[in-house]
Amino acid sequence: MTDRLIRLMRIITLVQAKPGILARELAERCSTTERTIYRDMEALSAMHIPITHLGYGKGYRFIGSFALYPFDWTAEEVQAFTALGKAMPQVKPLLPDGFEGAYEKVMAAHNKQRTEHLETELQERENPWIKWAEKAEAEEQSEYLIPILLATLSQQIIQAEYYVPERNELLFGKIDPYILVPWQHRFYLVGRNHNTGKLYTYRLKYFARVVVLDDVFIKVHTNMQQENHQHFRGNEEKEPVEFKIRLTPAAIPKYKEKESINPLAQTKDRDGSVVMDVTVEDVPCFMSWLSQFGADAEIIEPEHYRDVMKRELIKWLAVYS
Numbered sequence: 001m002t003d004r005l006i007r008l009m010r011i012i013t014l015v016q017a018k019p020g021i022l023a024r025e026l027a028e029r030c031s032t033t034e035r036t037i038y039r040d041m042e043a044l045s046a047m048h049i050p051i052t053h054l055g056y057g058k059g060y061r062f063i064g065s066f067a068l069y070p071f072d073w074t075a076e077e078v079q080a081f082t083a084l085g086k087a088m089p090q091v092k093p094l095l096p097d098g099f100e101g102a103y104e105k106v107m108a109a110h111n112k113q114r115t116e117h118l119e120t121e122l123q124e125r126e127n128p129w130i131k132w133a134e135k136a137e138a139e140e141q142s143e144y145l146i147p148i149l150l151a152t153l154s155q156q157i158i159q160a161e162y163y164v165p166e167r168n169e170l171l172f173g174k175i176d177p178y179i180l181v182p183w184q185h186r187f188y189l190v191g192r193n194h195n196t197g198k199l200y201t202y203r204l205k206y207f208a209r210v211v212v213l214d215d216v217f218i219k220v221h222t223n224m225q226q227e228n229h230q231h232f233r234g235n236e237e238k239e240p241v242e243f244k245i246r247l248t249p250a251a252i253p254k255y256k257e258k259e260s261i262n263p264l265a266q267t268k269d270r271d272g273s274v275v276m277d278v279t280v281e282d283v284p285c286f287m288s289w290l291s292q293f294g295a296d297a298e299i300i301e302p303e304h305y306r307d308v309m310k311r312e313l314i315k316w317l318a319v320y321s
Helices: 004-016 021-028 034-046 075-094 097-125 130-136 143-153 225-233 252-257 283-291 303-321
Strands: 051-053 059-063 156-164 168-181 186-193 201-204 206-215 241-247 267-268 274-280 297-301
Touching: 004 021, 004 059, 004 143, 021 034, 034 051, 075 097, 143 156, 143 168, 143 186, 143 206, 168 201, 201 283, 225 241, 241 283, 274 283, 283 297, 283 303, 297 303
Parallel strands: none
Antiparallel strands: 051 059, 156 168, 156 206, 168 186, 186 201, 241 274, 241 297, 267 274
8 A cells, every 4th residue: 555655646746747748658657557557547536636638649737736845855866966966067968958057946946945944843843833833834735645645545544633723722533534635735634523523624734743543434424525626626716705604692602712713794683693794715624613513503605605514414414314
């Protein structure tokens, strides 16, 4: 399983480096067969990695602007590029025009990234919570991408610490990792939380620690993969989203205890419930936050997200009926 995971990540890197790369070349570069490459492409498609086949003889490329961070080099790759710089005067006559300039830009980008990582490490040693504040702006990748991806492929439970920024709280528990969703240069994990039994969407950069356990899980929620992917894609052109929600009097004390949203406007009904207008940038996190109130919270608008909530309730009813 580890060998296959490494190969999948290698395929993603190769497609990014050479759009239009053929299955034959992927097989050669990964030291495997074309048939294995086709199976790997099916696995990547199931995980919603947006790679498309352009047609016979035209190879593979990414859909849209999806990309992995390009300078996650191994020690051997860094050493190789450094050695190339020392040998540049000797090999320059054999290289095409512009290669030396391109090489200098690549090395400059790598050195800048290395400096930023060192600065971040120093800051994190002084204050562990700076890790979240810095990464929120600096990058959307996570050091736990590979172990979480492995866990989704093998259907293994993960033990995780997860930071909730709106509550400034670090949670701990077991999660069944269902699928990874790349969306707007970010990775989200859709999984079932063992503490609540509910389905949540976790942003990968907020994981503080992840351990893949030997225990395997069976998906309790079915037919959710396509729906969640459509849910993410449907908001690409609509952020931020304007919500109108209602909280019953029973939910008000819990809301006031840890207010994590700032409503643009709110009105109080005669029955004591409160109607709020809220602007939401991270819809999955907002939906997870709203679900904690259960039947004491209602989405009034947009209608689309009322339907999303209805579908979730129908699935839960099917499980417990």
